[in-house]
Amino acid sequence: MTRQTLSRRLFLTRSAALGCSLAASPLVTPVTMASAPGENRLVVLILRGGLDGLDAVRPYGAPEFGDYRGSLLDGAVPGELDLDGFYALHPALAPLMPLWQAGELGFAHAVSTPYRDKRSHFDGQDILEAGTASLGRAQERDGWLNRLLQGLPGTEAETAYAIGHSDMLLTRGKADVANWSPDAALPLSPQAEKLLDMVMHGDPLFRDATAEAIALSQVSLALSGQAGAADAALDSSGMMGTMQDSMAGAGKKKDGLDEIARFAAGRLRGDTRIAAWSVNGFDTHSRQPRQLSRSLDDLAGNILALREALGPVWEKTAVVAMTEFGRTARANGTGGTDHGTGGAMLFAGGALRGGRVVGDWPGLAEADLYDRRDLMPTRDVRAHAGWIMRQLFGLDAGLIERTVFPGVELGPDPKLIL
Template sequence: MLTSLSRRGFLALGCSAAAAPLVTPVTLAAAPWDQRLVVIILRGAMDGLDVLRPVGDPDFAALRPTLLAGPEAPDLDGFYALHPGLADLMPLWRTGELGFVHAVSTPYRDKRSHFDGQDLLEAGTGFDVGTSAIRDGWLNRMLQTMPGVRAETAYAIGTGDMLVLRGEAPGSSWSPEADLELTPQARDLMRLVARHDPMFRDAVGGAIGIVESLETEAAMSGTAKPPKAHQALASFAAGRLKGETRIAAFSINGWDTHSRQSHALQRPLQALSETLLVLRDELGPVWGQTAVVALTEFGRTARENGTGGTDHGTGGAMVLAGGAVRGGQVYGDWPGLGDLDLYKARDLMPTADVRAYAAAAMRGLFGLDRAALERQIFPGLQMQTTPTIIL
């Protein structure tokens, strides 16, 4: 079960780490192994066809005349190109620390509800399990199959948890709050209030330390801007992952781009890019033992709409990063974008289950048995043709 601290007492003091609605709480769990797994939920249905552009497909350009205008997309392998908003990640691609999977989806089809799609993504269930029956998430079920798992000291500052790590296995959560800052006076007050409680003292000290570290770095670099919420969250997660924590999960929001997608996609792309780079930089040598898996609830329509955006679709893409992944390549079977190739004549046809690649990451990192992955962790999953994605 996830452990957290009450938000009310901290807000009564006006104490919080600065953040923005672009991110949600980070949840963590400790376990007796060396490999690390970071799961990022990209909420809002990321447009995989824009983020990972199949420019080598002869039907692609005609589907997206407006969205393909603008800066040139960096080439990846002659068939796929990366959205310019993720160009800062190209060094990771060249060193094999960044990869992608295309034409993937959960078993969710046709209704295209964010709420149901996200619940099913985090629950890891299939068609036969409705959202009303969901009680835990696939990361938590994975922890339930492994010995020696324990929660970190609870250090939640904020509310909420994530379904993907909710369940009977122990874990902890922490979240920055939106639009509030930790003034020096507030920091001193928080330390004073927490000094006699080891659990609060460690949690408060860790959260404040992350913010102060980022502020110091910003001052030394000549910038007066405070750390962004996603950077603070990634830095906090990295700090825990360098200690006892082995599992971290959080969300990046803002991927629902029904109109003006060229503009609307810039902010979440920047957040994703900066998050991965903060993790790489701050994990240091531990990055080599880390896999990051970023997933979204479903893709978007193959054709752009009349407002320069895309609507809810089916097949999409997922992002892999970390020193432990077999990067520098795009996984998945490309279905094509011809009229007869599309799902219901509108969406990218899924050719693989997104759960299979999450399972492949856990199997490669932690040596999990395939039967446990297919029956307990992801009920109904079949992963016999899933490639090896972990070094």
């Protein structure tokens, strides 16, 4: 392909193809940010795949736990990382124990969204990110974090754009948000930039978006230590090849989540007040000890990297990690667990009152289980998130119950914010 044959139509076609590949890949993680008034920060982590809360925060004090889960403990002593005499941390979360001891880490157990029975990842994640009580409302395709932004006066988006990558449902809606995709670094020469400007000149919206993409690319290059990569001149063919190579490698770096944390922290130290991204790999149908250990290790490292990069801003930050559903109380026949209902939520940060596991424990006796197979949810996970947002940003309870999380009952204050 020559410069003469490159057209806006071809550029859009190639970009759309790249975007479909990215959207289908569980490795790609969008980061969404917004600025808001006040000094407090909120970070929302979506744990995709259905985190097994019974393994992440082990209720070893329940007499049935050993019978249900002994085969998954992989030689670990159930209460080895004891939290309070009843719950213990999964060994892969051991690096977070200093946060627990400092009161900067906590959990809510036996929680779930209103989603029940069908246990589909796609539907469960839609309801989680939409913050609604039913799938029908979730399919309206706006997210609860975006509705939160609409209720905060003075909010505005950072200028950002990610080529070939869509935003999260969590943040989709009328309020402007900014998106950045890790590893989408395009080392363009001045000649290539001029070429792009020529192709997009007749379309101001796409031209401006492309300019933003190039600016964000320089951020990615700086973060990855490739700031000098743009020195090599790229013709139109080389430019498209670079885009494909860059996007194909997105999320494959071992330290990809750490890069996300550092990027988000840099913005949160400035005007940004809200950030959200996904952590993948929690679908553990088989070989759960190995797979969950790897994913929880990623999660722990991500939180610690964020804490380190935030510095003193950590004291004003609340991190909330939520998943679409929990997993079955009993292990299955392939060394894993199947899609369930009740699960756990993690919260961390200097703005939170940690050092405890909150929630009404329902028990693990068969008669106490949901559908005689899953941990029984005793509280809506949206209520805990709602209380955090209410106290973090001074929101009215009615705004949360009617708009941010329609139909939720906040219930008693769990006192999660200091």
